[in-house]
Amino acid sequence: MNKFTSVQDIESLPSLVDQALKFKANQFHPNAYAGKSVGLVFLNPSLRTRLSSLKAARNLGAEAVVLDISKDGWALEFEDGKVMDGNKAEHIKEAAAVMGRYFDVLGIRTFPGLANRDEDYAEELLNAFIKYAGVPVVSLESATRHPLQSLADVVSIKEKWNKTEKPKVVLTWAPHVKALPQAVPNSFVEWMKVADVDLTITHPEGYDLAQEFSEGVNVTYNQQEALKDADFVYVKNWSSYTDYGKILSQNESWRFSMEHLALTNNAKIMHCLPVRRGVVMDDAVLDSPNAIHLDQAENRVYAAQAVFNELLK
Amino acid sequence: MNKFTSVQDIESLPSLVDQALKFKANQFHPNAYAGKSVGLVFLNPSLRTRLSSLKAARNLGAEAVVLDISKDGWALEFEDGKVMDGNKAEHIKEAAAVMGRYFDVLGIRTFPGLANRDEDYAEELLNAFIKYAGVPVVSLESATRHPLQSLADVVSIKEKWNKTEKPKVVLTWAPHVKALPQAVPNSFVEWMKVADVDLTITHPEGYDLAQEFSEGVNVTYNQQEALKDADFVYVKNWSSYTDYGKILSQNESWRFSMEHLALTNNAKIMHCLPVRRGVVMDDAVLDSPNAIHLDQAENRVYAAQAVFNELLK
Amino acid sequence: MNKFTSVQDIESLPSLVDQALKFKANQFHPNAYAGKSVGLVFLNPSLRTRLSSLKAARNLGAEAVVLDISKDGWALEFEDGKVMDGNKAEHIKEAAAVMGRYFDVLGIRTFPGLANRDEDYAEELLNAFIKYAGVPVVSLESATRHPLQSLADVVSIKEKWNKTEKPKVVLTWAPHVKALPQAVPNSFVEWMKVADVDLTITHPEGYDLAQEFSEGVNVTYNQQEALKDADFVYVKNWSSYTDYGKILSQNESWRFSMEHLALTNNAKIMHCLPVRRGVVMDDAVLDSPNAIHLDQAENRVYAAQAVFNELLK
Known part of the structure; x- marks a missing residue:
């Protein structure tokens, strides 16, 4: 498995479910991934996903860092070749790649605008992260799916x-x-x-x-x-x-x-x-x-x- | 002690004070509660309480997670039986219970409105957390007390x-x-x-x-x-x-x-x-x-x- | 080295660079500074500095805590002897000193206003933190320098x-x-x-x-x-x-x-x-x-x- 965005990404549902239930029975493995880190990027508020993902990473001994990014504060450019003279200060190419240098796994949460169906279902932001991050990406809910x-x-x-x-x-x-x-x-x-x-x-x-x-x-x-x-x-x-x-x-x-x-x-x-x-x-x-x-x-x-x-x- | 909201909740003040002074002399016990976690919910900004509580939990080897909840962003319903067709997206019954599933101890900070005395002194929010969390609750300052x-x-x-x-x-x-x-x-x-x-x-x-x-x-x-x-x-x-x-x-x-x-x-x-x-x-x-x-x-x-x-x- | 705000603060650039490259080759040292903690105070948004500093501290086994302080939410008084009857609720003397009690190293990020050169180049906020914190201070970018x-x-x-x-x-x-x-x-x-x-x-x-x-x-x-x-x-x-x-x-x-x-x-x-x-x-x-x-x-x-x-x- 090199990303987790839909059921298509997993190898075996029964074995993944079994593993989850094993973790439920015995959740704390502080030495499993000590020194590894998981970045959790939220473009929208979240309670359950934030807390459960943090806990999951730390149960495995990995560091987890939450980054809250308001759309206003950190407007990302997605268009290739765009002259960035507007309000967008950073291109997804750099933003995703830098986070990929800092984390071993990158989670990202996005939401649909519910105004333009083609745009929402294209999953532009999630796909750009996958393309540029250089590390496995986990959907923490995207415009069209919530696989966790x-x-x-x-x-x-x-x-x-x-x-x-x-x-x-x-x-x-x-x-x-x-x-x-x-x-x-x-x-x-x-x-x-x-x-x-x-x-x-x-x-x-x-x-x-x-x-x-x-x-x-x-x-x-x-x-x-x-x-x-x-x-x-x-x-x-x-x-x-x-x-x-x-x-x-x-x-x-x-x-x-x-x-x-x-x-x-x-x-x-x-x-x-x-x-x-x-x-x-x-x-x-x-x-x-x-x-x-x-x-x-x-x-x-x-x-x-x-x-x-x-x-x- | 199954909650900490007032001096009434403690068993012995001298022994609690002695324990605090022992921790001051020797504060770091990374194996004491490894795998345990403390959730710290703030409905108002906080400097000292946030930092000291985080440090206290981690000194004991427990994970600590801060959750900042603006009243605007996460309006909670408290009334039993209310039809939730207004601006409140979640009932305290679910919000507190879910956090109780994620944490072994739950801290909560609330403030009085200073407009309605009976309402403030009823400590509705704190008491609802205690009622529904299912785990020990610590007041990180409430409308009427600041026990820490x-x-x-x-x-x-x-x-x-x-x-x-x-x-x-x-x-x-x-x-x-x-x-x-x-x-x-x-x-x-x-x-x-x-x-x-x-x-x-x-x-x-x-x-x-x-x-x-x-x-x-x-x-x-x-x-x-x-x-x-x-x-x-x-x-x-x-x-x-x-x-x-x-x-x-x-x-x-x-x-x-x-x-x-x-x-x-x-x-x-x-x-x-x-x-x-x-x-x-x-x-x-x-x-x-x-x-x-x-x-x-x-x-x-x-x-x-x-x-x-x-x-x- | 008792602070890190400019190249003047370091003892030897070659040995600091060598140490950084050694950490790049072998970054995870969980027992190096276990029980120590680093506070990271941001008065402005930050992506790279926040994430890299968090990771750096944790790579050394130290706790790292980020504190986001909007200028609106936490207006600090800097003037000595000022009667604080305006909108500033806390003096830098207390704010910095308290954080110095909680952390072994304190990082602080400030920005220039770009309106008053003398004021910006005086580095009032950074210098006040250094004066009152009582622990080593790291500039996470100040008005006039970005040493990290x-x-x-x-x-x-x-x-x-x-x-x-x-x-x-x-x-x-x-x-x-x-x-x-x-x-x-x-x-x-x-x-x-x-x-x-x-x-x-x-x-x-x-x-x-x-x-x-x-x-x-x-x-x-x-x-x-x-x-x-x-x-x-x-x-x-x-x-x-x-x-x-x-x-x-x-x-x-x-x-x-x-x-x-x-x-x-x-x-x-x-x-x-x-x-x-x-x-x-x-x-x-x-x-x-x-x-x-x-x-x-x-x-x-x-x-x-x-x-x-x-x-x-």
Whole structure:
């Protein structure tokens, strides 16, 4: 593995998940990568990703340094051959390469603008870092994917499911007051397709994910039908991909409630956090023993640790 | 000890102070809590608390991570059952619980609004963290108390006082240009009542502290009388508790000067910092050998170290 | 060495450079200064200095803590005897002294205002830290010098030059869209005068550096003549010292191009970064094998490590 930006980058999902669970059982390995260092670059605020990645690196004995970069304070030029006489003081060629000289692994978090679909899905910033850093790059969430979250999600399903048959996993859209990226659902779908599960996606019309993600997956606009017999339900809002970045519906019937839970096979309920209670999901669900959102958040540490372990090898 | 928010939380003040002084003599114990981690959440800027807490944790071999959270960037919902369709993206239930999954001890710094007394004294944010974190919580100063400062103050008095009789300790109000919280004086009084000292509080009329703190303590509006024979004088401004959050006086006669010092028993002069020279206290006092404010600041490290040592056990 | 603010502070440049190169060959010494700590105070944003200094300290086993201080959030009073009834909450006497209690070495980064030359060149903030910190102070770039950059520059020349004769080193001014400090050129000149090189400075009229730096150095307004036979060319913009802080020229003929490079002895091209491509220097030069700007950036780690090593001894 020489980068970690999507499920395509990994060699074996089962062995990566096993490694994460081994780290969960025995997390502190101070001599594993002593003298190595991981740089974590955030262009947007972050709570879980920041803390879990820091902890993951340090659990391996590696130094971890967070660099918060506001877009205003550190405007980077991406265009090749541009005369840099505007407000951009540094070219990605130098910025990424210098950080590559300082760190053995470089994590980078970016967000979509949700205004221009082609631009967001081109992942210009992430790809430029990969091109120029000269060291392995880890996506700490990009415009279109959140692979560390998805790996933690697979780990969370794995540790809760001890039957031999495949679990039925449902990704259901939920309402929200703001337009959110498709990164978490895209990524969840991409990883579930590789994991050993039976996946269904359900959402209102107009919320279809990009074909590269949804193809080959059972998709239905009928939420009730989708939830039937579900063993795991991932509840998540996203804005429209087809009518890009728009909120097309705030239909409250999609807010996940105890009535929705009753339709399932006593499913475990998942969310990547932060979650707006009473908007995305009812308090009763989040406060029920079915909710495993805190376990997912905790597993972010071991997911990152398994990934750093591969890349620092 | 399962939390550290007031003097009520500790088991034995003398043994905690002894431990702090032992750490001062021999501060670096890299194997004591290797693999443990302390999260330090700041909702307000901090210099001394941030640096001393970081150093304290690392002196014990524990990782320490600072998380700066501006109130704007990370608006938390506290109300139970609220439909979160406003500007608050995360509920304290998830925020505290997730951090509790990442850290073995959680420090939190909050400030009073100084507008609504009942709200400030309810310590909603601190108590919510305690309720939901699932790990021991340390107050890094709250709306109404600053226990790490107070423990450092007790340590500072202890190391400067080698007589067998009780020292006379005076807390005197001083002027300031801004309305400040009562947290430091409240806390100082609370800890001095447990420490083996003879305490007097002096301030202008209208500056009485809440009864839960001042009861049982000698309080006088006559500063000159209070300072007589004092061995230690804590100089500090606070805004009114009774006329809540208001500045009732900027009477310069209360600014601590060499004339005030001359009234005492060659007292050691204390302040928690930052201090406005020429407003709260004269330069001559701060620059005199009587001033021990820098020792207090240094002792913040060993106070925090003694507390983390108890909570990480 | 009891501080590091200019080349005057060091005992032997050759031995400091040798130490830096030894650290480059073998950088990780976790037991060298375990239990020691380095505080890094930034009053301005920083990428390279922040990351390289952090890494340097940790490579030596010392803790390193970054403190970002916006001028707004932490206005310091410098004037002695001032009644602090304005917006400045803390005096440098306390701020520096407290940090000196927490750290074994204190780094501080300041910037010139470029409005008042006497004020900038007085280095008030840096000197106040030195006066009150009580521990060795390292300049992480000040108003008039950038010694860690200059040491890294000497290291970079040393590792690229394996002939016995002195290399010809040229510092050439280049255009820029903003008024920049003289700190980097001042400092480069100061260090080159001590290093074993043949130095020439070239710039348009009006850009002469302060006499304390330029005296004894060959200075010419004829860039073409200066570049002839150069082995190393340092390309850098600065604003006028004589017409203080002003941009007097944006003459594009000074933008360093392949035509400029052709005049040299196949020179290595240096820049401290960040560099505006197409404004200061052409892409073709920066993307050529002659450019060693990334090596300079990397050597910042080993320069800082050699300095911390001296000061922590």
